[in-house]
Amino acid sequence: MRKLIVLVAAxxxxxxxxxxxxxxxxxxxxxxGKALAGAAKSxxxxxxxxxxxxxDATAAxxxxxxxxxGKALAGAAKNSFVKKCVAEAK
Numbered sequence: 001m002r003k004l005i006v007l008v009a010a011x012x013x014x015x016x017x018x019x020x021x022x023x024x025x026x027x028x029x030x031x032x033g034k035a036l037a038g039a040a041k042s043x044x045x046x047x048x049x050x051x052x053x054x055x056d057a058t059a060a061x062x063x064x065x066x067x068x069x070g071k072a073l074a075g076a077a078k079n080s081f082v083k084k085c086v087a088e089a090k
Contacts, residue, residue: 024048054086061085 028036028044036044061082065073073081 024052057086057089058082061089 024045027048028041030036030040035041062078064085065078065081067073067077072078
């Protein structure tokens with residue numbers, strides 16, 4: 001039973017990773033609409049995956065951007081908080 005649970009969990013994790021990767025794969029096209037290949041594709045995928053991880057961190061940090069009174073931060077205070085939070089998350 002344990003082996004089955006581990007196998008299902010591994011398959012689920014692989015499926016999530018594939019779904020995230022396929023989104024970047026689908027976007028890997030040049031300005032003429034042709035699929036990227038080689039080093040250009042590798043560089044694009046690396047940047048795309050990093051951006052996806054960064055956007056997750058940014059969303060999480062924006063949710064945490066509240067002041068000591070429980071009100072949402074705004075403007076420069078929010079930008080500063082989110083920038084620091086994202087840097088610490090990496």
